[in-house]
Amino acid sequence: MQLNNGLYIGLDGGGTKTTCVLGDGTGKILAYAVGKSSNMKSKSWEEVKLVLHELIERVLHASHKKYEEVYCLYFSLAGGDRPEDKSRIIASFKDKVRKNAQVVVQNDAFSALAAGTWGEAGSVLISGTGSIAYCLAPSTGKKLRVGGWGYVMGDEGSGFDIGRKALTAVLRAYDGRGPETVLTEKILTALALKDAPQLVTAIYESNEMRKVVAGLSKIVLKAVEDKDTIAIQILEEAVEDLVEMAEVLASKTTDDKSLPIVLSGGMFSSEFFRETFLKRLRKKLRKIEATIPEVPPVVGAYVLAMNQDGITIEKEQKEQIINTWKEHELLDRKVRDQGGQL
Numbered sequence: 001m002q003l004n005n006g007l008y009i010g011l012d013g014g015g016t017k018t019t020c021v022l023g024d025g026t027g028k029i030l031a032y033a034v035g036k037s038s039n040m041k042s043k044s045w046e047e048v049k050l051v052l053h054e055l056i057e058r059v060l061h062a063s064h065k066k067y068e069e070v071y072c073l074y075f076s077l078a079g080g081d082r083p084e085d086k087s088r089i090i091a092s093f094k095d096k097v098r099k100n101a102q103v104v105v106q107n108d109a110f111s112a113l114a115a116g117t118w119g120e121a122g123s124v125l126i127s128g129t130g131s132i133a134y135c136l137a138p139s140t141g142k143k144l145r146v147g148g149w150g151y152v153m154g155d156e157g158s159g160f161d162i163g164r165k166a167l168t169a170v171l172r173a174y175d176g177r178g179p180e181t182v183l184t185e186k187i188l189t190a191l192a193l194k195d196a197p198q199l200v201t202a203i204y205e206s207n208e209m210r211k212v213v214a215g216l217s218k219i220v221l222k223a224v225e226d227k228d229t230i231a232i233q234i235l236e237e238a239v240e241d242l243v244e245m246a247e248v249l250a251s252k253t254t255d256d257k258s259l260p261i262v263l264s265g266g267m268f269s270s271e272f273f274r275e276t277f278l279k280r281l282r283k284k285l286r287k288i289e290a291t292i293p294e295v296p297p298v299v300g301a302y303v304l305a306m307n308q309d310g311i312t313i314e315k316e317q318k319e320q321i322i323n324t325w326k327e328h329e330l331l332d333r334k335v336r337d338q339g340g341q342l
Contacts, residue, residue, distance in 0.1 A: 006071030006309065009056060010301025012111045013038035013048075013077035015129030015151075015160065015210045016266075019298035020055035021325075022063055025071075025306060027317035029299070029324040031059035039129075041079040041150055042210055049092055056093075072102040074305035076111030076297065078130055079150070102308050108297065109134035109145070115293040115300030116262030118318060119307045123253065125246050127238075128265030129214040131158035133245040135253050146249045151210060156241035159267055163216035165234045167203065170196055173230075181230040186219045214266075221270055235273065243280045250285055260289040264297060295325050 007030075011020045018038040023029040035058075037043060038051045052075070060066065075089055086105040093103050109132050113124035123135040132148030151160045170187055172178030174196035184196065191202050191212075206212045223231030246261060268274045278290055293300070299321060303313055313321070 005069075007065055007069045008072050008074070008302055008305035008309065009059065009070055010074045010111065010298055010303070010305045011038075011052065011055065011076065012108060012296070012298035012301050013051075013075070013080070014108055015039045015042060015078055016214060018051050018055060018077075019296070020059050021298050021302045021328075022059040022065065023302050023306075023321070023324070025309075025311055027306075027313070027320035027324070029302070029321065029328055030063040030065070032298075032325075032328040033058040033062070037129075037208070037211065039078045039210070040085050045088060049088075052089070053092070067096045068098050070097050070101055072104065072305040072308045073097060074111075074301045074308060075103075075105045076108050076301040076304070077105065078108045080105050081107035104304070104308055106304075107132070107134075107148070109148070110304060111297040111301035112264035112293075113262055113300065114303045114307075115264065115295050115297050116291045118313045119303050122260055122262060123246075123249060124262040124264055125242060125249075126265040127157050127159070127242055127263075127267035129159050129210055130155040131161070131242065131245070131265070133249040135249055144249065144252050146245045146252075157238040157245070157267075159214035159217040159265075160210055161241070162220050162234055162238050162267070163213040165237070166216050166220050166231070167199060167213065169230045169234065171199065179230060182223050182226050182228045183219065183231055186223060187216060190216070190219055217267060221273060224272070235276070238267075239273070239277050239280050242277055243284055246281060246288075247284050250288065260291055262291045262293060264293060268292070294322055299325050 007022060007024055009022045011018060015037055018035045020033045021029055022031045033055045035051045035055045038048045040048050073093055089105045090103045097103065109124055109126060112126050113122055113134060116124065121136040125133045130151060133146040135144045147154055155161050166183050166187060169178060169181050170184045173180050173184055193199065193202060203209060203213065220231045220234055224235055281288060
């Protein structure tokens, strides 16, 4: 294990928000910041660049540190694993960090996986604004993925997918093409609208369309509690889509389908959704073990930044990371309760 006086920055960016953590080589998290979405497939490069630079400036300022002290910048961003996107980000930061510093760009599955495995190999299934299943095969080191094709061509089982189906159900009910659903009243109330046709303007003209639609998944979960038939159907379809992704990924990585899988993303933060998924998953993959990470993906990105510089996460560092993260999480919650932003 290599230890030094350097700093490590991890960023995790999805369709709803981007988070940033700065810490040292011992596992001590020094600063944390939250910003807007940095998905390069739904935002312009200039918008993404502004978010990334702003977040890094904020954590450096909060910890009274400088770019010159950073040994590795690790970006784990939705849609960020394509060559053209990687090159833009690396070029944007290469002149800011020290000469030998590393700037690494991967998709958001990397940080989500690392949050559950602490940098070790494994599989991850993400259901947040978007969805993807990803694996770093332990025997060969081969990288595999299933899904993750974006909200136009994929993202089955994601918050956006669930929210979009809820909107479709509301409008079909309005037309008379579908059954009545409590989703109509709940969604209109949540968006402060009077009737279903107003959804067209509210959704299509929203500056944060993906975030707004994905947020409606929470309303679907509440409608399930009311035993709404349409909401139950939407949720069951989402669960089946995610189980299928996990099953296909497992079939590509191991014959006995026993590789542990990390569950990540906002949808799995719902105990009902998580338990429903696990029940279905275990019927298909009886030996599989599912893990809920102790830390969020942004901490996984920080871990990967350390790994990139030759630092492995041992027991003391793991405890340090968890404890200092909890301190920042608590502070963030207090700030947000008071209407501010960390």
